[in-house]
Amino acid sequence: MPEPIVSIRDLNKTYKGGYQALKNINLDIYPGEIIALLGPNGAGKTTLISTICGINQPTSGTVTVGGYDTVRDYRETRSLIGLVPQELTTDSFETPWVTVSFSRGLFNKPKDPAYIESVLKDVALWEKKDNKIITLSGGMKRRLLIAKALSHEPRILFLDEPTAGVDVELRRDMWRLVHRLRENGVTVILTTHYIEEAEEMADRVAVIANGEITLVDEKQALMQKLGKKQLILDLSQPLEALPESLPDFDLKLSEDNLQLIYTFESQGERTGITRLMEALRDEGIQFNDLRTAQSSLEEIFVQLVEEA
Amino acid sequence: MNLRAIKSIYAFEMARTRRTILQSVIAPVLSTSLYFVVFGSAIGSRIQEVEGVSYGAFLVPGLIMLSLLTQSISNASFGIYFPKFTGTIYELMSAPVSMIEAVCGYVGAAATKSVMLGLIILLTAFFFVDLRIEHPFLMLLFLILTAITFSLFGFIIGIWADNFEKLQLIPLLVVTPLVFLGGSFYSVSMLSPTWQTITLFNPVLYLVSGFRWSFYEIADVSIWVSLAMITVFMSICLLVLAWIFKTGYRLRS
Ligand SMILES: Nc1ncnc2c1ncn2[C@@H]1O[C@H](COP(=O)(O)OP(=O)(O)O)[C@@H](O)[C@H]1O
Ligand SMILES: [Mg+2]
Numbered sequence: 437m438p439e440p441i442v443s444i445r446d447l448n449k450t451y452k453g454g455y456q457a458l459k460n461i462n463l464d465i466y467p468g469e470i471i472a473l474l475g476p477n478g479a480g481k482t483t484l485i486s487t488i489c490g491i492n493q494p495t496s497g498t499v500t501v502g503g504y505d506t507v508r509d510y511r512e513t514r515s516l517i518g519l520v521p522q523e524l525t526t527d528s529f530e531t532p533w534v535t536v537s538f539s540r541g542l543f544n545k546p547k548d549p550a551y552i553e554s555v556l557k558d559v560a561l562w563e564k565k566d567n568k569i570i571t572l573s574g575g576m577k578r579r580l581l582i583a584k585a586l587s588h589e590p591r592i593l594f595l596d597e598p599t600a601g602v603d604v605e606l607r608r609d610m611w612r613l614v615h616r617l618r619e620n621g622v623t624v625i626l627t628t629h630y631i632e633e634a635e636e637m638a639d640r641v642a643v644i645a646n647g648e649i650t651l652v653d654e655k656q657a658l659m660q661k662l663g664k665k666q667l668i669l670d671l672s673q674p675l676e677a678l679p680e681s682l683p684d685f686d687l688k689l690s691e692d693n694l695q696l697i698y699t700f701e702s703q704g705e706r707t708g709i710t711r712l713m714e715a716l717r718d719e720g721i722q723f724n725d726l727r728t729a730q731s732s733l734e735e736i737f738v739q740l741v742e743e744a
Numbered sequence: 745m746n747l748r749a750i751k752s753i754y755a756f757e758m759a760r761t762r763r764t765i766l767q768s769v770i771a772p773v774l775s776t777s778l779y780f781v782v783f784g785s786a787i788g789s790r791i792q793e794v795e796g797v798s799y800g801a802f803l804v805p806g807l808i809m810l811s812l813l814t815q816s817i818s819n820a821s822f823g824i825y826f827p828k829f830t831g832t833i834y835e836l837m838s839a840p841v842s843m844i845e846a847v848c849g850y851v852g853a854a855a856t857k858s859v860m861l862g863l864i865i866l867l868t869a870f871f872f873v874d875l876r877i878e879h880p881f882l883m884l885l886f887l888i889l890t891a892i893t894f895s896l897f898g899f900i901i902g903i904w905a906d907n908f909e910k911l912q913l914i915p916l917l918v919v920t921p922l923v924f925l926g927g928s929f930y931s932v933s934m935l936s937p938t939w940q941t942i943t944l945f946n947p948v949l950y951l952v953s954g955f956r957w958s959f960y961e962i963a964d965v966s967i968w969v970s971l972a973m974i975t976v977f978m979s980i981c982l983l984v985l986a987w988i989f990k991t992g993y994r995l996r997s
Contacts, residue, residue: 451997452997489837489838490837490838490996491834491837491838491996491997492996492997493992493996493997510840511746511840511842512840514838514839514840515840517838519834519835519838521831521834523831525830525831525832525834526830526832527830527832528830529763534756534759538752538756539835541748541749541751541752541755542748542749542752542753542835542836542839542841543749543839543840544746544747544748544749544840545748546748584835
């Protein structure tokens with residue numbers, strides 16, 4: 437296992453009003469991975485990111501980035517980080533070129549017009565570089581914020597709800613961009629309340645609810661651990677009712693009576709498929725085709741939040 | 745020290761002025777010219793001279809101070825309030841920039857603008873009255889120190905304000921009255937003894953008096969007292985800012 441690039445230890449955050457938004461968070465993030473913080477609205481995702489990036493002060497606990505403490509060595513840690521905020525906050529009367537160059541200066545990097553050009557091209561804003569930001573669409577503004585965050589060549593990129601309010605097409609573009617960044621060795625931490633997004637983009641998923649991380653795992657493992665699988669059989673002949681001889685199987689008949697759906701624990705030792713097959717043969721039930729389906733993270737997530 | 749950040753903020757703020765040139769320069773120049781016309785000709789026809797200086801010329805330092813104070817405060821307070829209002833301040837807060845560097849950028853730009861404005865008004869004044877400046881360097885020193893001090897004050901207001909009303913409140917309710925009552929348009933010696941004593945509690949008196957001395961060598965209080973007072977104001981602002989940075993007041997939750 438490589439050294440984590442971000443390491444969060446016993447992090448608590450209580451806002452001034454007394455609301456505890458983060459409860460004893462522990463999390464390691466490794467170089468080059470894409471990790472999704474998945475949780476419903478108000479779970480504490482933005483608070484967690486803000487605390488790592490220096491916008492909030494931790495109430496207790498520590499965060500290290502690249503081995504540096506985010507409070508004591510804030511210059512080192514913040515130089516490593518690019519942040520794309522959740523809200524579309526831009527200077528309406530500036531141009532993309534000016535605002536991205538400004539960001540680079542703010543992060544103490546020497547002027548590099550060629551690099552700014554490449555960043556603006558990466559987010560498909562090169563044509564718009566001299567337009568007033570106020571004239572850009574929402575999707576363009578989002579990409580502009582990404583360009584600003586990348587302007588100082590960060591090792592770590594935080595994307596807070598990168599595709600909220602972005603249409604499907606642009607969402608796909610965003611995913612491609614994130615994967616390209618990862619190929620260049622950038623560690624990406626994104627938050628989302630879309631399961632689909634975590635599923636599409638991330639290598640690992642940390643589920644956060646009510647200020648607590650309830651689960652962290654490889655996406656595949658998570659799906660397997662919690663996922664139920666379904667075996668779907670396309671029947672040769674419609675079946676009027678479930679045969680009486682199969683009561684101990686979790687079986688359902690589809691509306692049109694042409695599919696038999698068997699649900700089982702995917703990580704279970706015995707899936708029961710063999711027994712089911714034998715039972716079906718004994719009943720003389722024939723089928724043309726069969727396939728399995730895995731429950732999505734969405735279902736897993738609902739399950740987790742209900743448990744929490 | 746993140747010098748590039750200071751430079752970036754400074755350049756960004758100066759560019760904002762260029763965009764709002766009408767509001768930042770032309771408006772103050774216009775209003776000052778109006779003061780010259782109204783005060784200079786209307787009142788000036790009654791008050792011929794103040795301590796051997798024509799009333800029109802006597803007015804000039806006070807008018808420059810009036811603009812310097814109000815513009816320093818409004819430039820600096822707006823400069824930091826606006827990113828808070830739009831949310832773009834997230835970038836500053838997550839950048840490797842210390843608060844001292846941020847102040848250098850924002851206050852530096854606001855003070856530069858005010859000094860430029862003061863000089864423009866001075867130039868304008870030459871069209872209206874006969875002027876002489878006995879101590880040009882001292883005059884510049886006063887101009888710069890006042891601009892910096894009141895830009896610091898404006899920066900504090902911009903951090904404190906959480907709505908536009910509050911942003912306007914202090915300049916409108918405190919600063920403008922103090923300037924008008926601080927001997928900008930008259931010599932304190934023209935007042936009754938009671939009012940003279942009250943006026944001594946007005947900080948603006950010391951600025952105007954010292955500034956006027958650099959023009960005509962006439963003053964309500966000693967030039968050294970004026971210099972000492974401006975140092976005191978600046979120190980107070982710096983102390984308040986130090987406290988703000990230490991506690992993250994209204995900046996970091
Ligand atoms: N500045 C603040 N002051 C007080 N409470 C806050 C503040 N910011 C967020 N909260 C509260 O903290 C909780 C977590 O918010 P947030 O981190 O924005 O959630 P998420 O990003 O997961 O939607 C919410 O209940 C929110 O109301
Ligand atoms: Mg959020």
